[in-house]
Amino acid sequence: MLKIENLQVKLEEEDKQILKGVDLEVEAGKVHAIMGPNGSGKSTLSYVLSGRDGYEVTGGSAHLLGEDILDMEPEERAAAGMFLAFQYPVEIPGVGNMTFLRTAVNAQRVARGEEEMSSTDFLKEIRAKAKELDIDAEMLKRPVNVGFSGGEKKRNEILQMAMLEPKLCILDETDSGLDVDAMKLVADGVNKLRAPDRGFLVITHYQRLLNHIQPDVVHIMSDGRIVKTGGPELALEVEENGYGDILSENA
């Protein structure tokens, strides 16, 4: 589904190499987790895949469902099935949450040559999905993320994911700023979206999110490379011993 080969990325503004050759393949139906210490390049990987400005790809490739995504605009990547749940969802005063989501859903449909969703169907669907995520109607009417609590913002990300039905979901530190209950709610939302034709890349610093979203594969990233790959037990190892042991054995 997602195939990354020897991806090398530097900052556009300074001469600083962040990713130094990342190889990763996420299969449909699987959940891959990337763990690693701060500054290892985890978030950069998610930004580069979603098309944020400020990074320069100096080598390697990334394909989603066989399509080279690195030359695509962010909106084209979204239409191709990419979704990034932000670590810090952006507040957009003046743009209603509902307007935003309907615009996004229909823009993607148009880009894929599909028919736009009628407002009745859209309303029906968003209400049902919002309810599952414990998002009340008031939150749908408010401007995007404005005045939302940390938990509400993350649930709003998952609601968008549920409405947009992407092929590949990247979750960037989705657990940051969440208490246990909020994290459980978010994780439940994600688990409901697990499907045979959908892949997940869960980026997290701590193991605790992975108690709720069970990964199939765990990667450890350090200094711009994936240094170790294993099963769920690798996450537990990190939890017990920290990153130090794993990193030193790879040094």
Next chain:
Amino acid sequence: MAAPQIKFDATEERLATLSLPEGGWSASARRDALARVRAMGLPHARDEYWKYTRPESLVQPEPPKAALFESGETPIFEDVDRLKVVFVDGVFDAEASDDLSLEGIEIERLSESSADIHWAKDIYGQLEIAGQTPVERPLAALNAAFATDGVLIRVTGKASKPVSLIYHHKSETSDAMLHHCVKVEKGAELTVLENGPAAARFNKVMEVDVADGATFHHIRMQGRDHERRAATHIFARLGEESVFKSFTLTANGMLTRNEVIVELTGDNAVAHVAGACMGDGDFHHDDTVFVTHDAVNCESRQVFKKVLRNGARGVFQGKILVKKGAQKTDGYQISQSLLLDGSSEFDAKPELEIYADDVACSHGSTSGAIDEEALFYLRSRGVPQGHAEDLLTLAFLAEAVLEVEDQALQDEINSRIEAWLMRRRTA
């Protein structure tokens, strides 16, 4: 310091092209206004109050020629149940207008009321005089002296529908001067709508007296033909517990200077003045607002938003003056520009002058580009860049548009803005 002689020469040159209408109740007010013009002199580029807007084309004897523009679109307010008063190049058009009778309202044409005694005598040129201090507004005095047409509206009840002033522009060289007087009596309510380019050059004054407990709403659309030049003034005097709300949307226009001068003279009065404008290229838009608090517990809001691109220029000069004794004043002022490229310019001069000690006044002014974070967020959800920029631009203007209370009109205004943005995007 004496103003330069050149300013007074230019004033006389302009005056030589005009003749003072004679007779009737307004004659003495007109003579007085002419004396004010001569004493002040018409605006000159070196006047402090005209620092950011060049007044030459508004002052010179003949207006610059302005090409006519037909959008082919349905004009705004078409779906509103209203009483239409139509002017073509500054001349009342009886045939295109509705019958000027409406329950609870008296409407007369300025040029037709020749009686010696008239209620408008207390308003015509009088609110304008009050608004000449502390800042001179010579173009308003010029208007009070020479206005050739306009309407006098007196409201005694709740007007059953808005009065809609429609200004057509059909001559490339028209130079129109209209003067309206509005008196909203105690507890009465009126909405005035204005739209249309009016003339190649348009000088308009509206004096509004809002009595105790009365409500006046004003919604104005200035668009989309480009070559017009306009200087407009609204002078409003607010009584106790009265409400004054004015909103203006401006799209395009080589030169627009909208001055709004509000005096809160009765306790617990509310004044909101708002404007949204969009300019592309050879566009100059100036909002000059002066709100005076002279009573207790009054609220005033100034909300101005400008979207500028391709060298367009926006100006905001806004003042809140809180007089001694105007305690519990709640004053708010915000002026913001969204610069869609590096070549546009926004000049803001926000001012507060406060002589009371128990007031809450806040003001802010910002200038910025589209928020890159928000833009990326929208795009990452699949919204194409241009569309995302439009959404954010609409959101930027929203605080001003929200000042329009009527939801249907708000939607209509938003759809006009969207259409304007869309044309720019696909052009």
